[in-house]
Amino acid sequence: MKGADYCWWHSLGRFKHVPFYKNATFQFLLTIILTMSLFKYQSIMSKREAEKSSLSGILRSQETPLSKELIQVYFGTNCYAYPVEMLDNEKVIHPFSGVDIRLKGDEIKVSAKILSTDGKICAKLIDNEINNEWQQINYNNRFYRNYDLSALEVYDGTSDLVVLQVELLDRQSVRLSGLFEDASYLWCITDSQEILHVRKDEIGKYVPQIESCLKAQEWLFKYPSEFHLHERTTNTRAVRFKEALLKRKEELERRRGEYTRLTNEDLRKKALALAEELTKLCQSGPTLPDSFPQASDPNRYMNQLSKELEPLVKYDESVVAKFNENFRVEAIILRDELLLRQPQQTRKYNIHNCYEGGVNLVVISLIAEDLRRLANSL
Numbered sequence: 001m002k003g004a005d006y007c008w009w010h011s012l013g014r015f016k017h018v019p020f021y022k023n024a025t026f027q028f029l030l031t032i033i034l035t036m037s038l039f040k041y042q043s044i045m046s047k048r049e050a051e052k053s054s055l056s057g058i059l060r061s062q063e064t065p066l067s068k069e070l071i072q073v074y075f076g077t078n079c080y081a082y083p084v085e086m087l088d089n090e091k092v093i094h095p096f097s098g099v100d101i102r103l104k105g106d107e108i109k110v111s112a113k114i115l116s117t118d119g120k121i122c123a124k125l126i127d128n129e130i131n132n133e134w135q136q137i138n139y140n141n142r143f144y145r146n147y148d149l150s151a152l153e154v155y156d157g158t159s160d161l162v163v164l165q166v167e168l169l170d171r172q173s174v175r176l177s178g179l180f181e182d183a184s185y186l187w188c189i190t191d192s193q194e195i196l197h198v199r200k201d202e203i204g205k206y207v208p209q210i211e212s213c214l215k216a217q218e219w220l221f222k223y224p225s226e227f228h229l230h231e232r233t234t235n236t237r238a239v240r241f242k243e244a245l246l247k248r249k250e251e252l253e254r255r256r257g258e259y260t261r262l263t264n265e266d267l268r269k270k271a272l273a274l275a276e277e278l279t280k281l282c283q284s285g286p287t288l289p290d291s292f293p294q295a296s297d298p299n300r301y302m303n304q305l306s307k308e309l310e311p312l313v314k315y316d317e318s319v320v321a322k323f324n325e326n327f328r329v330e331a332i333i334l335r336d337e338l339l340l341r342q343p344q345q346t347r348k349y350n351i352h353n354c355y356e357g358g359v360n361l362v363v364i365s366l367i368a369e370d371l372r373r374l375a376n377s378l
Helices: 024-053 084-090 200-214 239-255 264-283 298-340 350-358 360-375
Strands: 056-059 070-075 078-083 092-096 099-104 105-117 121-127 133-135 144-149 152-157 162-170 173-181 185-189 195-199
Touching: 024 133, 024 195, 056 078, 056 173, 070 084, 070 092, 078 084, 084 105, 092 173, 099 350, 105 162, 105 173, 121 185, 133 350, 162 239, 185 200, 195 200, 239 298, 264 298, 298 350
Parallel strands: 070 173
Antiparallel strands: 056 133, 070 078, 092 099, 099 105, 105 121, 121 133, 144 152, 152 162, 162 173, 173 185, 185 195
């Protein structure tokens, strides 16, 4: 029988000799596919709309840590590194009274109160044993947020200033910037290395200075979040900072064990040569002024002091950039190889967190001295 002689019902289950526009099987399957696609689309759109209006969420990172022996907490771009054993047995790091950091399994958990420029709590980040969960608890139209799987940003819509950025860089590293408090002070920390602290009972007098400090903070996400949900900004300090960390991590992984075949004498010479380079790097810049400005007005005093210290601050920043770019990985690799060849009692004096943590002229000098000590003890 020719395909044209099949009725619609009798074409069910048949594919051959039946035109597709008369084929009940084809039409039935097409209807199922279209229905499933519509449900899937509606589900995606419903989830998208829920995310746009969500006042809570969960942060997590799948990135492997740069160092499994350290918990690294970045305030802006200033790093504090803590040995993992400090957080064993549910111990907690309290960098500020409103911020708690602890290790659960192989992941860090963070709790934080998110403050507005007048020192009031507008949101919070909760360590709920399983996830890093954030909740916005100020439901007015003043505060806005954007987020993705590993980062959250909250900004004050009145002043257009970021009051919190929290980003899980990997499973054991977190970067925080914004407004934080301890027992006596409100701290303003930004990714431009701007740091300001104000007594909590004097916040009202220093709101302009707090807002000026926060203006240095670049946004991590695009806004409004209704149209740019999960979309990050590009070519900002935070982006370049994370890219530099990933580059350093890749270089460390590539160069692990590079000096295992060196003799003790060759390793000693290499470490001493690097220590000498670091010392020269730190000593070739400007020195502290012989005297500091005198002024009764705090704002005038800070302005004068900043002007006096500006050459030293700029040189410090250039040295840190050179250290990160040219010497940090080399120093870590040499330290690890030197430690493997040390007696057990010598190892405990090594300043681990200085190598992976935040650095300045003083810390780089300490690293140089530590490399000399380890090299000369071979």
